[in-house]
Amino acid sequence: MSLEPNRNLIPPDQTLKSLPNSLEKRIYHFKKATTHFYCPLCSTPRAIANSPRPSVKNHIQMILTTSVLVLLFYPIMEWRALVFFFIIWAGLEGFQRLLFKRDVPCPHCGFDASWYKKDVREAKRRVQEFWKTRAAEKALPTANASSQEKLNN
Numbered sequence: 135m136s137l138e139p140n141r142n143l144i145p146p147d148q149t150l151k152s153l154p155n156s157l158e159k160r161i162y163h164f165k166k167a168t169t170h171f172y173c174p175l176c177s178t179p180r181a182i183a184n185s186p187r188p189s190v191k192n193h194i195q196m197i198l199t200t201s202v203l204v205l206l207f208y209p210i211m212e213w214r215a216l217v218f219f220f221i222i223w224a225g226l227e228g229f230q231r232l233l234f235k236r237d238v239p240c241p242h243c244g245f246d247a248s249w250y251k252k253d254v255r256e257a258k259r260r261v262q263e264f265w266k267t268r269a270a271e272k273a274l275p276t277a278n279a280s281s282q283e284k285l286n287n
């Protein structure tokens with residue numbers, strides 16, 4: 135499963151413009167976003183700062199960390215200490231995927247593309263839950279205002 139959209143469609147240095155029918159007109163612009171795309175549900179421009187895969191810099195960091203651990207554990211484990219590379223790789227990639235999946239749901243409409251690929255009904259339920267909580271949040275200030283009016287009278 136790959137959540138990465140085709141990067142050739144939208145250049146990463148180009149910030150997306152709000153469409154006339156998008157839900158949010160003023161969006162936060164990420165400076166170092168790895169992925170730019172439009173939300174399929176509300177057509178608001180979106181950007182994700184975290185990449186789901188390790189970069190070249192991350193690979194160099196993994197190699198350096200592994201070499202230090204091999205030097206430390208060589209007297210005990212000898213060359214079997216190279217297994218640390220795969221442990222570090224799995225941990226780093228798992229952490230990066232967690233960060234990426236955290237950013238995938240749209241903050242404006244609640245649409246989650248990763249859930250849509252797995253289970254459409256669950257994605258629909260999450261969007262409905264998002265709007266229910268948002269409606270409850272919007273209703274809360276008016277409820278407080280009316281209760282304050284009662285206190286004043």
Ligand SMILES: [Zn+2]
Binds near residue numbers: 173242243245
């Ligand atoms: Zn959206």
